[in-house]
Amino acid sequence: MRRALLANKAFAGAVLMFAVLFLVYQSMHPRGFSSAVFVQNANETVAIAFVAMAQTLPVLMGGLDLSVGAVMTLANCIASEMVNGTPLEILLGCVVTLLAGTLFGLMNGLVVVLGRIQPIIATLATGAIAIGLALTIRPSPGGEVDGDLNWALTNTVFDLAETYGLAEDGNAAWLAPFADIPVPLILLLGIGLAVWLPIKRTVTGRTIYAIGSAEGAAFMSGLPIARAKIAAFTMAGFFAACGGLYLAIQTSSGNADVTQAGAYTLNSIAAVVLGGTSLMGGIGGVVGSMIGAGILRVFSFYFRILSIDPLLQPLIEGIVLLAAVSLGAIKTLRVKNTLELFR
Known part of the structure; x- marks a missing residue:
């Protein structure tokens, strides 16, 4: 255990920071540690957590994806048009939404690999394309x-079961152990871990880390860099x-908001760093980014419960983020050999 903590000090520090901040917040909240508060917190965290997970993959390779907020906005607008109607139409709308984002990501990868363009430049351009498409689909908010989908996926497991008739008179025995668990949290962890963990153990997953550590060495080792x-x-x-x-499910609407897209992109980078992923690449992972997103959101929870002046919130948030991120640079002060900075 000690060896694992030493090897993942940044991630362990992020978990500890989140745990302390969240427990103190719940203790200060008048209805702290209640199911209603947990559901509210989970709902406010899911979107930024997914975008932070999206940002993690390029960062692990030593790059940045400036299109993640725009792709999220495009998906939001598509979903607001298609995720309604019959159950089959709703399912089709969800699939089309996810497929659109996936194909956009594929386009980013092809532009970077085949065009040999730096990711930060390529995704800046493709992000503008995504915003343009979003505005075409949804020129105004x-x-x-679907109302049932909105209610079921933004509340507890009990509400999900009751909405779709899985609970008998609201007293199904199988629901008792986890009836109050927020569905948004299950979705986040389920999708994130189901997609990331299997890929992380493949050659492709290891190559992503190898590219961030030393792309030249990875290439000379015969690893599939382009793939x-x-x-x-x-x-x-x-x-x-x-x-x-x-x-879209949470708000029951879509909005091609350029400012919102930019804010999500910048916050995703902050969440990735707070979660222990190095901007130099090769260190970190999706789970840490979830924790980093949680830390970001807890800051906003404190603003609300302490009634901080909205004009001061960006200043305070910026100072706290700068202090938290700077902790990761302390080790450079102890470096005696400058070459160690590049290892």
Whole structure:
């Protein structure tokens, strides 16, 4: 255990920070540790967590994806148009939404690999395309998402079961152990871990880490560099689409908001760093980014419960984020050999 903690100090620190901040917040809240508060917190965290997971894949390779917020916005607008009607139409709308984001991520990967363009430049351009498409689909905020789906996926497991007739008179015995668990949390962990963990153990997953550590060495070792880059950006598009789909379900609408897209992109980078993933690449993972997203959201929870002046919130958030991220640079002060900075 000690060896594992030493090898993952940044991730362990992120978990500890989140645990302390969240427990203190719940203790201060008048209805802290209640199912209603947990559901509210989970709903506010899911979208940014998915976008942070999307950002993690390019960052692990030493790059940045500036299109994740735009792809999320595009998916949000598509979902607001298609996720309604009969159950089959709803399912089709969800599939089309996720497929659109995945294909956009694939396009990013192909542009980076075949065009040999730096990811930050390529995704800046493709992000503008995504926003343009979103504005075409949804020139003004609006749309509609199935009401039952909205209620079932933004509340507890009990509400989900009751909505779709899985609970007998509301007293099904199988529901008792986890009836109060927020469905958004299950969706986040289920989708994130189901997609990431199997891929992480494959050659493609290991190559993503190898590219971030030393792309030249990875190439000389015969690893599939091009395939790994395309796969990473494709998964990033999928996770961003998951965030957009959930945001549409949560709000029952779509909005091609350029400011919102930019804010999600910047916050995703902050969440990735807070979760222990190095911007230099090769270190970190999706689970850490979930924790980082949680830390970001807990900050906003404190603003609300402490009634902080909205004009001061960006200043305080920026100072806290800068302090938290700077902790990761402390080790450079102890470096005696400058070459160690590049290892």
